[in-house]
Amino acid sequence: AYRKGGYHAVRIGDQFAGGRYIAQRKLGWGQFSTVWLAYDTRTSNYVALKIQKSALQFAQAALHEIELLQAAADGDPANTKCVIRLIDDFKHAGPNGQHLCMVLEFLGDSLLRLIKYNRYKGMELSKVREICKCILTGLDYLHRELGMIHSDLKPENILLCSTIDPAKDPIRSGLTPILEKPEGNQNGTSTMNLIEKKLKRRAKKAAAKISGRRVSIVGLSETPKKNKRNLDGIDMRCKVVDFGNGCWADKKFAEEIQTRQYRAPEVILQSGYSYSVDMWSFACTAFELATGDMLFAPKEGNGYGEDEDHLALMMELLGKMPRKIAIGGARSKDYFDRHGDLKRIRRLKYWPLDRLLIDKYKLPEAEAREFADFLCPIMDFAPEKRPTAQQCLQHPWLNLRTQNNEDQIEGQMSNMQIKGSCS
Numbered sequence: 001a002y003r004k005g006g007y008h009a010v011r012i013g014d015q016f017a018g019g020r021y022i023a024q025r026k027l028g029w030g031q032f033s034t035v036w037l038a039y040d041t042r043t044s045n046y047v048a049l050k051i052q053k054s055a056l057q058f059a060q061a062a063l064h065e066i067e068l069l070q071a072a073a074d075g076d077p078a079n080t081k082c083v084i085r086l087i088d089d090f091k092h093a094g095p096n097g098q099h100l101c102m103v104l105e106f107l108g109d110s111l112l113r114l115i116k117y118n119r120y121k122g123m124e125l126s127k128v129r130e131i132c133k134c135i136l137t138g139l140d141y142l143h144r145e146l147g148m149i150h151s152d153l154k155p156e157n158i159l160l161c162s163t164i165d166p167a168k169d170p171i172r173s174g175l176t177p178i179l180e181k182p183e184g185n186q187n188g189t190s191t192m193n194l195i196e197k198k199l200k201r202r203a204k205k206a207a208a209k210i211s212g213r214r215v216s217i218v219g220l221s222e223t224p225k226k227n228k229r230n231l232d233g234i235d236m237r238c239k240v241v242d243f244g245n246g247c248w249a250d251k252k253f254a255e256e257i258q259t260r261q262y263r264a265p266e267v268i269l270q271s272g273y274s275y276s277v278d279m280w281s282f283a284c285t286a287f288e289l290a291t292g293d294m295l296f297a298p299k300e301g302n303g304y305g306e307d308e309d310h311l312a313l314m315m316e317l318l319g320k321m322p323r324k325i326a327i328g329g330a331r332s333k334d335y336f337d338r339h340g341d342l343k344r345i346r347r348l349k350y351w352p353l354d355r356l357l358i359d360k361y362k363l364p365e366a367e368a369r370e371f372a373d374f375l376c377p378i379m380d381f382a383p384e385k386r387p388t389a390q391q392c393l394q395h396p397w398l399n400l401r402t403q404n405n406e407d408q409i410e411g412q413m414s415n416m417q418i419k420g421s422c423s
């Protein structure tokens, strides 16, 4: 992929935007880009540098993403709306072509990583609640104030707010070491050899620590117990990222949006969509945080495809789809007969959300009911009946004051010294 039109190969110490940003280490990558931790010599801060592949279609996608990110930044000068902040953008010429680059505020690990770190065991509801508040704050802002649909909400695209100085934590994500001091110097002399040697040494050390079961997340390292991870002390604030698939509600690009497991029924049936597709993905994400399992993980089977299995799974959880909705989409005929029954999957095993939470995930009955009461309306088959992010923020479940909740509020008070990048 590191060829013409493809990724830009980056080495530690490489400089960008006339020397302003210096690459430190790779943070992640997606289909269209690689993301690097970089040091901003102008502000003396760490930033995330998203470097797009160079081919024209990727450049156009990046321009679109920048437009959305810029709008989000302009509308939120105080940076309190739980959406990733664009700091700068520029073009970088490399051997594979011109790459559009986005400079973003540096955040911590994704919720997917948090779920994995927690060994897919599901988190305490008090923690899920804090995360839900952030996501909803972000969605409410995007939907109501900006008229924007994210279209790809999922745990991978929600990042925890970083509470650490990356220079002080050598194995922040448990995988790659960060150099102690920002590397490369302001006057442009390269110290590559030295840096690479130093990096190798530190990588070795970090690897030794990891094999010794020492793992860190969001910079808070600890020695976890065998079965249960201690998530205390991890700040559950987070932000919505990755606007690569976002759009304006009145100017959509694609019929097929969202990552499979988080895709709303109206997208599968192609009956038209709006903001409420993000709400559907939000509910799937909240369930996954609480249980460690994806809410819907459709598979194709004998005689039916992934889409039909997906629709069957939805109806097994939420009840039969009203006939009018089932037959109302451009693709409805592929899956439903004229009575509104699935064509190839005839027998459905109904297992409602509250029972699922109690029977399979062993949640106490009262907690399960309250959580299901919060989530079920968000998964209404009729998109226009789903509550908005603003309405969800008013839901009693988010404002429950349980003992856990109070412990957490106290915990947050004592954590105030740790300064995060979120306000």
Ligand code: ADP
Pocket: 027, 028, 029, 030, 031, 032, 033, 035, 048, 050, 084, 104, 105, 106, 107, 108, 110, 156, 157, 159, 241, 242, 243, 244
């Ligand atoms: P793509 O559109 O290619 O999926 P993303 O914007 O989702 O790109 O970024 C890819 C990955 O890079 C993320 O999943 C995350 O691991 C990392 N990443 C992205 N932005 C940041 C950031 N601001 N701070 C830290 N890591 C980031």
Ligand code: MG
Pocket: 030, 156, 157, 242
């Ligand atoms: Mg992504």
